[in-house]
Amino acid sequence: MFLKIVLKKIWHKKLSSLLCIVLMGIGVAIISLVANLGKQLEKSFSENISGIDMVVGAKGSPLQLILSSVFHIDAPTGNISLEEANRIVRSNPQVKSFIPLSFGDNFKGYRIVGSTPALLEKYQAVFQQGQIFEEPMQVVLGAKVAEDLELKLDNTFQSAHGLDAEGETHEQKPYNVSGILQPTGSVIDKLILCDLSSIWNIHIHEDEVHEEDREITAALVNFRSPMGLMTMPRIINENSTMQAALPSIEMNRLLSLFGSAIDISKYLAYLIVVISGLSVFISLYNSLKEEQEEKALMMTLGASRTTVFGLLLTEGLLLSALGYILGLVISRLVMWLINQFFAKEYLMNLNLWEISTYEIYLLAMALVIGIISAGLPSIGVYRINLSETLAKH
């Protein structure tokens, strides 16, 4: 009966109850979304840059170089000479691994990246079907590419020039699918991988170009010791036509930029949650004022003041809890939409079913706000004069 009274009361005041729930829901949804997106962003960044100490590419924006070569979400800064990269970087004894990348074509929006088998090893890729590219024009598909484009082993396709799906098609030289990878959760899932020679082959005839004229777009470098990290970037930037960018530094810079936006969004969301608490407070304060006779009646019928106080407190707590649940539902809905529409471009894979520690704290915060905003006006119950109230109304 206790809960029935509270639920019926909430239903009776549909509009003001809905306002409280929606305000709380919006606040919780924004905080939850910002926290989950921030977490996913950091996770995605750290996973994808792990094992890459430095990226070498054409001179230009270092952030653009990292975004295009590591995350494949921006246009490359240009090409560099493979001979120069080999001479200055690969041959340096401090370099442990050197993974060349060559890209500039796509198939239906998915980038085709020429590299070496070392790239697959770096992302610990495991084959779902087939095998690695062994001949020119053979490709290995990332899991997402295979799923989205419904490509199977031995299927052939023609790539398009540029990074947009609308580019000019290379009709003479189709690619053949030699393998499909299992999902890794990394950027490799959305790439079409082939040997470097395939990229060169598609743009220039093999016999038309000399070995020393070959170009790559970038190279991912891993050092044997931190010493390489301290000396190599300066050597490259000062003494070559290439630029060296450090993923850790660029990502920190990017995250700090995101961080400010995330912080502002969080503060805004906290403000909304507080406003929702205020609306619960106003709603219950008005309810207590307007329905003092109801409370007095309940007490006349035998309810203790604590019981009536409990009814009001439960009402506030329920409104907050419902707001919290609505917030989580909204945040999961938006996360699902992000997964649906931005997964391909940004490889976002937000876990809809995971309740983070942050969200548990958020529940505690919502309930505390509910208790405070319901508790304060409800104290008035202890001051109700039964005789006066029942005679007056």
Add this chain to the structure above:
Amino acid sequence: MEDVLRLENLKFSYGVHKTFTFPDLILKQNEQLLILGNSGIGKSTLLHLMAMLLRPESGKILLNGKDTAGLTQKETGHIRAQEVGIVFQQHHFVKSLNVLENLTLANYFSNQSQNLKKAKDLSRSLEIDHLLKQPIYELSGGEKQRVGIARALMNDPSLVLADEPTASLDDKNCEAVYHLLTESCKRNKSALVIVTHDQRLKSLIPNQLILS
């Protein structure tokens, strides 16, 4: 017969300016008492004292032989819920609940199990059984009056207090409400106190206390 209500040397003050002194009275099971008097003479104050909604400045209120003076707020509330049924002048209800829920609220708050049979029997005898699922705010004034009487009798109280139950009613309805109250109390073996300034009830209840 046992005394249901006994008042002795009862006095109540609203601040220093307004003091009421009430005559002693004894009310037994099944008895009816009409308290009459002009406005402001203390009729409602006396009723609220009987209902233990107010505490007397001095004097005694004995309910079923028990002195109510030393009781805590919680004990007072418990005894009121069990022993006293109040029919209010204004229609006080929990608006979000329907008629049946408003009736059983009296059971719930007095820690008794929900007596649906009692609610249905009472509503049948008061001809409001077709309204049980109806939201309270959809009822007419007369229907609310009947629901108020039914609620006052839900816990089989030994004392029923009615505050101006016939005010603003026409003669026909005045008589109908009087009959409903007295018949219901008779069936329940409850003592009935009606506080009113309605002179029409004078001829209906011979046991009268006129405050002056």
